[in-house]
Amino acid sequence: MNSEDVFINCPFSDDYDSYFKAILFTVIRSGFNPRCAREDDDGGDVRFEKICRIIEDCKYGIHDISKTELDAASGLPRFNMPLELGLFLGARKYGDAEQILKKTIIFDRDPHRYQQFMSDISGQDIHAHNNDIPQLIIGVAAWLRRASKRKTVPGGTAIADEYAVFMQNLPIMLAARQMQPEDLTYDDDITFIAEWLVKNA
Template sequence: MNSEDVFINCPFSDDYDQHFKAIIFTVIRSGFIPRCAREDDDGGDVRFEKICRIIAESKYGIHDISKTELDEASGLPRFNMPFELGLFLGAKKYAPEQVAKKAIIFDRAAYRYQQFISDIAGQDIHAHEGDIRRLIIDIAAWLRRASRRKTVPGGQVIADEFDNFARDLPIMIEAKQLSLVDLTYADDVGLMTEWLAQKNQ
């Protein structure tokens, strides 16, 4: 288990994309390595096995279970986020070498989760209300507290930096002959790392 790795379990939908990018940015800016199911695109890698491997390698986990709307095509909800949260908590509970894992869990509103996943009623759930800035602030504070690293900046600073990164992103991707729709998870991580390195020169 790597003390630098942070497993990100959140919706991958278009309407959550900016929140997802904010989480990645906050993790990198705080001095950690973001990990998620999108980091590899290997058709020979079974997705469940990949998720289990990433969870086993990650000391920290960020879980957003706020996406509970019914899918328009199927009329059913998507259960990936609660499922991956269960895997993470199960690893912490039943594997002695995983007991040091730490997690932060988000929902859209306080106590809403009790209507669809009441088994985690004893957990400390954070409500971000869909606000990206609040999401960043809570994650930064949690990483600083959970890791006991004094080098993790305050969330307000990171939120301001993320706004600046988002402003500069179109210029950066144009220089690389890319567009927003072309960007992969690896592109996002690379661009954020590059922007932060230039900022700190």
């Protein structure tokens, strides 16, 4: 298990993309390595097995279970986030001496909303981001600093300010490489964030 790796379990939808980028930015800015199911696009790999491998590797986990709306096409909710949260908690509960050292933070949109659809986690400390990106960044940064005990993790307000500037600069960075926002892959997100931080942070 790598103490630098942070598993990110969140919606991969267009309306969540700026939140996802904010989490990536905060994790990288804090000195950690983001990991998620999007990191490898191999049609020969079983997705569930890939997620299990990533979870096994990661000491830290960030889980956002806020997106519970019904899918417009199927009329059903997406349960990937609760499933991956369960895998992470199961690894911590039933894993070996290394796996039980895992640490996690769970976000929902509003305080106590999760009790209406996933009441079994009522005994845990759930954080609400209120669909506010700066609040999400502040929560992630504070948790990473506390969970890792690293004094090098910057304050969340400062990271949120940097992220706002990064998002303003991103269209210019994309234009320089003849790319559009819809061209961005997970690897591209990581690259642009890392390059911007080297020049600006």
